[in-house]
Amino acid sequence: MILTEILVLVVALIVAFFLYNLFDNLIHLGIHAVIGLAILYLARFFGLKVAISIWTILICALGGSIGAVIVIILSYLKIAFV
Numbered sequence: 001m002i003l004t005e006i007l008v009l010v011v012a013l014i015v016a017f018f019l020y021n022l023f024d025n026l027i028h029l030g031i032h033a034v035i036g037l038a039i040l041y042l043a044r045f046f047g048l049k050v051a052i053s054i055w056t057i058l059i060c061a062l063g064g065s066i067g068a069v070i071v072i073i074l075s076y077l078k079i080a081f082v
Helices: 002-045 054-076
Strands: none
Touching: 002 054
């Protein structure tokens, strides 16, 4: 009986650790996406035509401001995201 309770406690601690890391990463991805989209909207404000789609949001979420700059450069060169 004691062994089962200890095992359940260990499993609960492991699940809590993974959930904490998952939500922590999701918060960081959300912050990066918001910053990247703000940069893209500033680029649109200054006259650059950048298409905002699910792909640009994902690139901004994963790459942050650097991803937004890459999207802007590719859009300016008319390679992608036009």
